[in-house]
Amino acid sequence: MKKHLLFLGPPGAGKGTQAALISKANNYLHLSTGELLRKEIDLDTELGKKVKDIMNNGELVSDQLVLDIVKKNLEENNKGWILDGYPRNLSQVNSLNEELMLINQQLEIVFYLDIPDEVLINRLLMRGRKDDNEETIKRRLQIYKENTQPLIEYYKKLSLLEYINADGDLKTISADIKQKMA
């Protein structure tokens, strides 16, 4: 059966890495708002110009803007999907709920990838993306704690949450996710 999944967790938890592996193995759509926005920056589109500084500073881009991207991708898709990096606050959760009602789909599992701050900071510094410097990582982490962390409790109450220890090797983490998806 096609699954509709959400990968939740702090920056550097491995959401993108694991979502790519799982979506490839299952032929799912991997919908990463961060990746889609970075593409717009690389192509120097109007949208890219609008979000470049915001992303490089580790701030969130507007809810409406990411909603438009998510809607377009979900409505054009008939496969299973993995949301990676969306929703990121409770307002985005509400918008997603409305959109899913509209297209008659629902989230089945929310994977919470948990990892200690010091491990994720090291991972991100090693990767060295534009927004992977100490100051911006600190800001992204702060935004995550204030805006995104409350979603863990929200999805837990809906009995959708599956806990993943994301501080380990790739294969062990993937195997844990696959087992919990079955």
Ligand code: AP5
């Ligand atoms: P986004 O691209 O979503 O960045 P993020 O949430 O900060 O997540 P990361 O990509 O840093 O981490 P990840 O958990 O995906 O880990 P990854 O697999 O990459 O968002 C970027 C920006 O876009 C935001 O700051 C915001 O401005 C904007 N944005 C995006 N969505 C938005 C939204 N919904 N609303 C508003 N604004 C939005 O791995 C990280 C590194 O660790 C990699 O080098 C990887 O190779 C390595 N790694 C992964 N797993 C392991 C492992 N098990 N062991 C060792 N290394 C590992």
